[in-house]
Amino acid sequence: MRISINNNPIETDGVSETLIEVAHRAGIDIPSLCYAKGAKHKSSCMLCAVRDCASGQLLPSCTTMPTEGMQIETDSPEIELTRTLSLELLLSDHRADCEAPCKVVCPGGLDIPAMNRLYDKDRFDEALTLLRDTLVIPATLCFICPAPCEKICRKGSINTAVPIRELKKELVSRTDLQKVAKPPQNGMSVAVIGSDPLGLSAAYRLRKLGYRVRVFEKSGDVLFPHIQTDKVDRTALKGVVELEVSVLTNMGVEFVMSDERDRLHELEELDGVIAAVCEAPSPKWLVPSAKTKQPARLVLEGCKLADALHASLSVVDGTATTVTTTFNSTFGRLSEAEVASLGTELPTQQVASGCLYCDCDKKTTCKLRLYATRYGIKSSRYGASSVFEALHRQRINGSMWFEPAKCIRCGLCVYNSDNGFTFRDRGFVMQVVLPPENVGNVKEELADLCPTGGIWKDAP
Ligand code: SF4
Ligand code: SF4
Ligand code: SF4
Numbered sequence: 077m078r079i080s081i082n083n084n085p086i087e088t089d090g091v092s093e094t095l096i097e098v099a100h101r102a103g104i105d106i107p108s109l110c111y112a113k114g115a116k117h118k119s120s121c122m123l124c125a126v127r128d129c130a131s132g133q134l135l136p137s138c139t140t141m142p143t144e145g146m147q148i149e150t151d152s153p154e155i156e157l158t159r160t161l162s163l164e165l166l167l168s169d170h171r172a173d174c175e176a177p178c179k180v181v182c183p184g185g186l187d188i189p190a191m192n193r194l195y196d197k198d199r200f201d202e203a204l205t206l207l208r209d210t211l212v213i214p215a216t217l218c219f220i221c222p223a224p225c226e227k228i229c230r231k232g233s234i235n236t237a238v239p240i241r242e243l244k245k246e247l248v249s250r251t252d253l254q255k256v257a258k259p260p261q262n263g264m265s266v267a268v269i270g271s272d273p274l275g276l277s278a279a280y281r282l283r284k285l286g287y288r289v290r291v292f293e294k295s296g297d298v299l300f301p302h303i304q305t306d307k308v309d310r311t312a313l314k315g316v317v318e319l320e321v322s323v324l325t326n327m328g329v330e331f332v333m334s335d336e337r338d339r340l341h342e343l344e345e346l347d348g349v350i351a352a353v354c355e356a357p358s359p360k361w362l363v364p365s366a367k368t369k370q371p372a373r374l375v376l377e378g379c380k381l382a383d384a385l386h387a388s389l390s391v392v393d394g395t396a397t398t399v400t401t402t403f404n405s406t407f408g409r410l411s412e413a414e415v416a417s418l419g420t421e422l423p424t425q426q427v428a429s430g431c432l433y434c435d436c437d438k439k440t441t442c443k444l445r446l447y448a449t450r451y452g453i454k455s456s457r458y459g460a461s462s463v464f465e466a467l468h469r470q471r472i473n474g475s476m477w478f479e480p481a482k483c484i485r486c487g488l489c490v491y492n493s494d495n496g497f498t499f500r501d502r503g504f505v506m507q508v509v510l511p512p513e514n515v516g517n518v519k520e521e522l523a524d525l526c527p528t529g530g531i532w533k534d535a536p
């Protein structure tokens with residue numbers, strides 16, 4: 077038989093593939109959550125909705141078989157609205173964070189739970205690499221960052237906040253800070269004007285990307301003169317700053333003690349210049365867009381500027397990359413009941429850092445997050461309450477977990493396990509549960525089949 081999808085005529089036998097499978101075979105993308113190729117499923121999410129213009133019906137493409145003469149439309153304002161509403165409904169009882177609150181407020185964007193997980197596994201070198209690749213001058217920031225992460229730390233509402241700054245200091249002291257590889261040169265040469273936190277982070281990032289990097293600093297001293305604080309022991313701080321500057325030197329960053337105005341002709345010859353602390357005399361020079369004095373924010377700005385310079389020098393086809401804001405599910409404060417139960421039963425295991433690991437283990441692979449981003453969902457307009465407690469995690473086996481508050485009741489785990497997951501109740505109160513006596517029947521593959529962070533495995 078012949079149908080059309082988005083006005084493309086397509087042949088199909090009408091029995092062996094559903095509409096979504098015909099579309100996928102033709103290279104046409106239709107989003108889906110409760111459908112997975114080759115797995116048993118029933119339609120429930122309506123994300124795969126399409127319109128048959130021949131009959132006027134809105135149909136779930138994951139369970140609808142093609143019939144002769146169908147004229148399928150996969151995208152329109154009406155279909156987009158249906159998908160948006162479906163996503164908002166699914167998120168209306170999603171008591172879960174994609175990113176941990178501590179990471180969201182960190183002005184430098186440090187993935188604190190990721191660092192804590194490495195710390196808790198005694199993988200200190202990897203933790204330091206993560207720390208330095210984000211914060212560039214982590215030891216210096218331990219002295220001067222006011223640590224908004226600790227103020228918002230969720231563990232603080234249970235007993236005491238995770239001592240994030242102390243953990244970072246410990247990591248720095250447990251590792252060889254100066255042990256750093258010297259990246260090979262990529263043949264291009266750039267300059268950074270000024271050695272404030274922004275300048276140094278741009279220099280670090282660009283050197284890691286292979287550029288020859290020269291930092292021009294007219295004060296005669298690197299970084300330290302740019303740090304304004306009277307609240308710390310300046311002698312101790314100076315020692316730390318010198319140590320971190322030597323890391324950049326070991327990587328091959330060159331420091332030139334000179335006023336850039338004397339070297340303008342020379343700088344114009346380079347592949348790129350970042351003006352961290354001065355006006356740019358040439359439109360080719362990159363300057364920070366955000367005005368800030370917050371040291372960790374300056375580091376983030378420096379990394380962004382370095383990435384922007386690298387992107388402009390690596391353009392292949394002249395196409396600009398579109399930057400989208402990634403959806404972030406947040407549930408806010410713990411309820412009294414959650415505080416009480418988390419106080420007695422930590423969600424994962426008792427770990428050295430004391431961290432609750434508030435972020436989602438599937439934050440980079442979750443289909444719900446992917447589509448919420450694609451359809452521009454800001455937050456649920458229906459609120460976010462759930463019969464399930466946030467951060468309550470049921471251990472399935474050594475590294476596999478079930479987290480009911482992240483379940484969207486798609487049923488994939490129920491239909492694809494024998495005597496494992498099961499539905500409880502019906503209608504709006506319907507839940508997916510894993511009775512303790514069924515735990516041994518759950519197969520590892522379900523973690524990949526689950527479209528959200530409902531079922532997940534610990535990262536290696
Ligand atoms: S399940 Fe998906 S949407 Fe929910 S917290 Fe995890 S990543 Fe975010
Ligand atoms: S408990 Fe851990 S992940 Fe949660 S806010 Fe505190 S440091 Fe961050
Ligand atoms: S836990 Fe099961 S029902 Fe819930 S989202 Fe994952 S696969 Fe679907």
Ligand code: FES
Binds near residue numbers: 107121138
């Ligand atoms: S209803 Fe089709 S993917 Fe969910």
